[in-house]
Amino acid sequence: MAMMVNLGGIVPLSTVDWPGRVSAVIFLRGCSFRCPFCQNAELQSGWTPVDISELMERLFPRRGSGQSILHEFSGSLGIDSVVLSGGEPLAQGEAALAIARHVTARGLDLGVETNGYHPEALEALISEGYLGMVFLDIKAAPREDAYLRATGVGDALPRVLRSMDVIMEHDTPFEIRITVFPGMPSEDELNEIFDLLQRIKPRSLISVVLQQGIPPRGGFEPVSEENLRRLAQPLKFNVRIRSVRRSVP
Numbered sequence: 001m002a003m004m005v006n007l008g009g010i011v012p013l014s015t016v017d018w019p020g021r022v023s024a025v026i027f028l029r030g031c032s033f034r035c036p037f038c039q040n041a042e043l044q045s046g047w048t049p050v051d052i053s054e055l056m057e058r059l060f061p062r063r064g065s066g067q068s069i070l071h072e073f074s075g076s077l078g079i080d081s082v083v084l085s086g087g088e089p090l091a092q093g094e095a096a097l098a099i100a101r102h103v104t105a106r107g108l109d110l111g112v113e114t115n116g117y118h119p120e121a122l123e124a125l126i127s128e129g130y131l132g133m134v135f136l137d138i139k140a141a142p143r144e145d146a147y148l149r150a151t152g153v154g155d156a157l158p159r160v161l162r163s164m165d166v167i168m169e170h171d172t173p174f175e176i177r178i179t180v181f182p183g184m185p186s187e188d189e190l191n192e193i194f195d196l197l198q199r200i201k202p203r204s205l206i207s208v209v210l211q212q213g214i215p216p217r218g219g220f221e222p223v224s225e226e227n228l229r230r231l232a233q234p235l236k237f238n239v240r241i242r243s244v245r246r247s248v249p
Contacts, residue, residue, distance in 0.1 A: 003095060004049045025085050090118035122166055
């Protein structure tokens with residue numbers, strides 16, 4: 001039986017989704033969260049089914065030599081990985097596993113950008129040995145009322161904390177990403193997140209990114225990079241500041 005993927009788009013070459021790597025990015029549709037300033041709101045819903053064999057053909061098109069375009073690139077441009085993004089890619093857990101099998105069979109590493117709402121799907125990918133990196137979005141302070149306000153979902157926080165436990169239990173390399181909009185999360189909430197990290201001291205945490213939230217249709221001035229650097233000062237982990245400019249294909 002064919003495996004269908006609800007596909008949002010493909011970026012064939014990215015240097016920003018996995019720092020230090022050159023990746024292809026697969027966007028999957030669907031997300032339980034309804035964050036008020038979602039950067040990819042068009043991928044929260046919708047149905048654009050693609051058979052996984054067709055997706056793999058798009059990602060790894062066969063050449064006359066029998067090699068794929070990405071394999072040819074890997075020699076000269078250093079493409080060595082694929083990142084699953086969305087939407088929330090782990091909302092399609094079985095599709096994510098199927099993609100992972102195809103990607104790793106071709107000798108490429110796999111990363112996933114996730115909001116942490118599907119710890120079971122995350123654990124399946126990690127326990128099978130498919131994930132080289134997790135990029136975990138933290139939306140709010142580790143309080144249920146804060147997470148409800150930030151995501152519109154009442155049971156989000158325990159799922160996100162369970163995802164973090166899964167990552168730490170398996171010692172999987174991960175990066176935490178916090179998108180900062182004016183007042184959301186607030187400076188106090190950021191400090192609550194920092195306090196949590198400093199309390200649990202995750203060994204496999206590579207870095208924490210404070211990234212600039214861009215209004216989807218204008219309406220406010222983004223938090224400046226200078227202010228993001230100031231907000232990051234209390235954090236004792238490796239911190240990066242990032243401007244978010246890219247849109248979904």
